[in-house]
Amino acid sequence: MGYLVGVTALWAFSFSLIGAYLSGQVDSYFAVLTRIALAAAIFLFWLRPRRLSIGQVLGLMGIGAVQLGLMYIGFYQSFLLLSVPEVLLFTIFTPLYITLLDDLLKGRFTPFYLLTAALAVCGAAVIRYADVSQAYWLGFLVVQSSNLCFAVGQVAYRHLAPRLPREVAHRHVFGWFYLGALCVALPAFWLFGDATAMPTSALQWSVLAWLGIVASGLGYFLWNKGACRVDAGTLAVMNNALVPAGLAVNLLIWNRDADVPRLIVGGAILVAALMLNGWWRRRRMPQAHAA
Numbered sequence: 001m002g003y004l005v006g007v008t009a010l011w012a013f014s015f016s017l018i019g020a021y022l023s024g025q026v027d028s029y030f031a032v033l034t035r036i037a038l039a040a041a042i043f044l045f046w047l048r049p050r051r052l053s054i055g056q057v058l059g060l061m062g063i064g065a066v067q068l069g070l071m072y073i074g075f076y077q078s079f080l081l082l083s084v085p086e087v088l089l090f091t092i093f094t095p096l097y098i099t100l101l102d103d104l105l106k107g108r109f110t111p112f113y114l115l116t117a118a119l120a121v122c123g124a125a126v127i128r129y130a131d132v133s134q135a136y137w138l139g140f141l142v143v144q145s146s147n148l149c150f151a152v153g154q155v156a157y158r159h160l161a162p163r164l165p166r167e168v169a170h171r172h173v174f175g176w177f178y179l180g181a182l183c184v185a186l187p188a189f190w191l192f193g194d195a196t197a198m199p200t201s202a203l204q205w206s207v208l209a210w211l212g213i214v215a216s217g218l219g220y221f222l223w224n225k226g227a228c229r230v231d232a233g234t235l236a237v238m239n240n241a242l243v244p245a246g247l248a249v250n251l252l253i254w255n256r257d258a259d260v261p262r263l264i265v266g267g268a269i270l271v272a273a274l275m276l277n278g279w280w281r282r283r284r285m286p287q288a289h290a291a
Contacts, residue, residue: 003226004238007219012245014215016253018076019084021207025200028076029193031208033185036068038212039220040178047175051168059160060173061180067153068177068220069184074146081139088246089267090143094239096273097151105155119273126266154227154235161228174221 022031052060078087103109164173199205227235247267251260 003222004230004235007223007226008238008242008245010219011215011242012249014211015084015088015246016250017207017211019079019087019250021204023076023079025197026204026208027189027194027197028080029073029185029189030195030198031211032069032072032076033182033189033193034208035072035212035216036178036181036185038209039217040175040182042213042217043171043175043178043221046171048168048172051165052173052176056160056164056173057176059156060176061183063153063156063160064177064180065184066149067157068181068216069188071146071149071153072181072185073188074142074149078139078142078146081135081142084250085247086139087143088242088250090140091147091239091242092267092271092273093144094147094151097148098155098235098239101151101155105159115276119269119276122269126262126269151239154224154239157224158227158235161224170225171221174224177220177224178217 018031022028075087078090082090161170164170199208230238
């Protein structure tokens, strides 16, 4: 739990740093590539290539490609369509995806989750009810694709980690996670990146360095390690702890003129959707034990 709390505090600043210094100024694909490359460079130092089987290596690389590579591409694109507070609020769907993925792995489906998803969509509409554009809803969908990738990676790592050799420390194999992400980020920049939109100031390079070495390198390692030490319910809740933390940082430091009342109302509806989902899960637990 301590790992998840620490990383939440660390990541709370990442949203605002991206929105304030990188979004619309530095090519998003280059930013993704730089972050992943820096994180990979750190963990390659610890990598022990012969400690895992080919299947385990491919599994870690696949998780990294989805949870970090694909997630980051969608994440950075969303900042071109939405404000930082909106991006933050729309990450509240991630716990729902974690729950649905858990259902999928257990071979079941709960239609009630569709109701909570619809309620959350209503909350998203409230945030921009006076200015809902095609770009807004496109941004909403882009954030959801990013959320889904993050959820898939977390659930997959929780299932793969227990199958790794116990005598091997996570830091000695986590480099494969970043190499998998690099396999997505590198061709994405090659195909879609804009070489004319590179960082132009020492501040932008510093932000990229911080995001790559600390937020990505240290952050994802500790987050996935922490995810293996808690139950799925705690992990789902901690995915949303970033929302109030990130909003507090953004509104207090970078975005004091934001429409706070509307954000509060829309965010409250989103939180209500999450709480309704949590209530339903708790209600089902006794029934599951009884069965």
